[in-house]
Amino acid sequence: MELPFAESYRIKMVETIKRSTRQEREQWIKEANYNLFALKSDYVFIDLLTDSGTGAMSDRQWSAMMLGDESYAGARSYYNMKNAIKEILGFDYFLPAHQGRAAENVLFSTIIRKGDVLPGNSHFDTTKGHIEFRQAVAIDCTIDEAKNTQLEIPFKGNVDTAKLEKVLWQYPREQIPAVVLTVTNNTAGGQPVSMENIKAVAALCKKYGVLLLMDSARFAENAYFIKTREAGYADKSIKEIVREMFSYADIMTMSSKKDAIVNIGGFVAFKSQELWKSCQKFCIMNEGFITYGGMSGRDMNALAVGLDEGTEFDYLETRIRQVEYLGMKLDEYGIPYQRPAGGHAIFVDARRVLRHVPKEQFIAQTLGIELYLEAGIRAVEIGALLADRDPVTRENRYPDLELLRLAIPRRTYTNNHMDVIAVALKNVYDRRDSITKGYSIAYEEPIMRHFTVELEPAETRKEAVEL
Structure with missing residues (x-):
């Protein structure tokens, strides 16, 4: 029998992460003005906002x-x-x-x-x-x-x-x-x-x-x-x-x-x-x-x-195969993502998931908020919020892709965490047809707005404030 694949490292130190209730998460995301960047890290169970600086050193x-x-x-x-x-x-x-x-x-x-x-x-x-x-x-x-x-x-x-x-x-x-x-x-x-x-x-x-x-x-x-x-x-x-x-x-x-x-x-x-x-x-x-x-x-x-x-094959194989593993779990549940699986992240195709949310209401951001509410998992929008406004016309830019990036930190989470992420996405995917409204901008900076933007549910839309 062929031996199963195993990580090319062993764990010497652990950090406690805490679960929360949906009621708590609803309050926390509202206080953060529906901006996932504005959440305290203590309010996050599995943090996939970025793989930048979040890995475990050797x-x-x-x-x-x-x-x-x-x-x-x-x-x-x-x-x-x-x-x-x-x-x-x-x-x-x-x-x-x-x-x-x-x-x-x-x-x-x-x-x-x-x-x-x-x-x-x-x-x-x-x-x-x-x-x-x-x-x-x-x-x-x-x-x-x-x-x-x-x-x-x-x-x-x-x-x-x-x-x-x-x-x-x-x-x-x-x-x-x-x-x-x-x-x-x-x-x-x-x-x-x-x-x-x-x-x-x-x-x-x-x-x-x-x-x-x-x-x-x-x-x-x-x-x-x-x-x-x-x-x-x-x-x-x-x-x-x-x-x-x-x-x-x-x-x-x-x-x-x-x-x-x-x-x-x-x-x-x-x-x-x-x-x-x-x-x-x-x-x-x-x-x-x-x-x-x-x-x-x-x-x-x-x-x-x-x-x-970082330029050794064994380390890279472990890292990239974990991303592939998450992609295979999403395949089991029929959840669409940018194929083939990327090197550092899975990018969920938010437009294919939330078909009833208008593009003006930030589809990928809406999916990210739903994933956080479901399981305390924080991801990041790679879509219309990040695309920003045209610097000349100041109109919103709507890119060809509306993606929710699940960035996997290096040497940090186990495949059990990947299983939790996949099931949480499945739960959101299963109720996707009931998600028909997204979010509108209440406040934004004139450049790279996605880091500090303040949002509100689309049904209470107001005129955006811009510096």
């Missing part, structure tokens, strides 16, 4: 933290991180930052001007927010197949190179500071990008003289999918695949809270010494000196170890 990482050098300048921990980035990712120059969006801020403050255009594959919320805040434009060039959640293809996060070349041809070189390639493609459902597509995008960038920027929060998961799905890579190690991926990039930004499995930290890395120097002033002004950039020495040490552990 014994090696905790040991490395005890050796952190907290010197203001030139700390050993900085050089540990520098060596890991050079050895594993292949970049000679980098600037640390306290997280991914801070790294984006350092880079984009340097390279983006008003009126610029940055094409890519489904820019995520902070990336698009930074671009639009600077009065530039993010253009989505993801393949059309990503819009069909039930279509099974191996690399649904790919760039449509014909769309990309049209943008590169249409705009002058000086108006395109970079092409943004997100690996994996989070907004499209945690879907990977093939090596073939990476090469093709890099070739177009070279042809038109444009820099290639990789948004790399989940690069290791992307490498796992290349190894397991793309011809010619089955016998290559994850680290070999990672080095090849980044050999085609000029710049990378990294939220290390994902694939480096730390609670805080990020960086922007460069092949160009000149660009690295140009970005230093924004690192110093907004983050800190260039050898700590908003990070403590202990966190830089943990990050360096996490880059090594």
